Amino acid sequence: MKGAVLNECLLKKAGKTWDDVIEPNATYADIDENAIKVFKPEAAISQRLPSLEKENDNTQIFENLRLLENGKLKRAAVLLFGKEPGKFFINAYAKIGKFGNSNHDLQSPEIVEGNIFQLADQIIEIFDKK
Known part of the structure; x- marks a missing residue:
């Protein structure tokens, strides 16, 4: 096994x-x-994470969402709330075409770039225009 297949196998074992x-x-x-500020009321509206809306400590929010390990950000945190996820992951974008x-x-x-929430908003906006 090599490359991505090996990495996937090791992660799965762990x-x-x-x-x-x-x-x-x-x-x-x-x-x-800003992505966190936008996320908090949306999470409360969904009634899945109502306590997040009142939480002001981003570290605690990330802990609650399991986006930290030993105080360090996980990849999911960067994808969800990052300013420039593409800086870390070259494939963090979406391609749309008609x-x-x-x-x-x-x-x-x-080509749409940004964090996951920005991608979703931009993709919907593009579909609405076409």
């Missing part, structure tokens, strides 16, 4: 997934405070 691993180069400076009359006729290709 009972982890790719996003559950610490991102050693990430710090709180890489986290978008096909014409054939599979080779790609019209209006779009």
